[in-house]
Amino acid sequence: MNQEKFIIVTGATRGLGLGCVETLLQKGHRVLATGRDPAKIRANLPDSLHKKLLVEALDVSSFESLTAFEGRLAELTDKVDVLVNNAGIFVDDRSEAPLATPVEDFEKTLRTNLMGPYRLSQIVIPHLKRAGGGRIVNVSSGMGQLAQMGTASPAYRISKTALNGLTATLAASLRSENILVNSVCPGWVKTDMGGAGASRTLSQGVDSILWAVEIPANGPTGGFFRDGKPLEW
DSSP: OOSOOEEEESSTTSHHHHHHHHHHHHTTOEEEEEESSTHHHHHTSOGGGGGGEEEEEOOTTOHHHHHHHHHHHHHHOSOOSEEEEOOOOOOSOTTOOGGGSOHHHHHHHHIIIIIHHHHHHHHHHHHHHHTTOEEEEEEOOGGGOGGGOOSSSHHHHHHHHHHHHHHHHHHHHHGGGTEEEEEEOOOSBSSTTTOTTOSBOHHHHHHHHHHHHSOOTTSOOSOEEETTEEOOO
């Protein structure tokens, strides 16, 4: 993607989302960065990058917030090139067995990690179609792989398995529209969510996500990748 694109990134107040926004701005793209506390986004980016930065409040777990965002997006642009569904939460006790996890934790996690990307995709797809095609990148996790499913943190794991299912469904339905939809695992990254003991740097995680943002029109769709390499579902 050498030419300027209009790219939406959710969960951009910190960590991988903020890192993606910064790198995309450095590459010359116009970025609409969203988060529950949008003031943090501008505050955490160099002033030199603010020229092509748009910031909007968005809580993907709130359908009211998503509906309000839909109206504001229509005022900002009629075309979008890329949607990066990055916003997510991890509220599990990391040692928790499935039947010990409170139902409320499952509901909260699924609402943020699955239903948020689902509703936001509904909102953005018409803008992608008006652009003549585009990309949807769902930031998933290897913890959601059925091939290597564990027992700890079931709400997070299952939400990412479901997000991968959404990826496959969207990819199949949008293939003829030149909209490529892929899930990406950034790996275990040193962020507030990943913790200081994580094995990968922020830049490695960002690069893994941006690979799916920048794939060409003849690239893959409906897949699950880390660092541009396919993962088992």
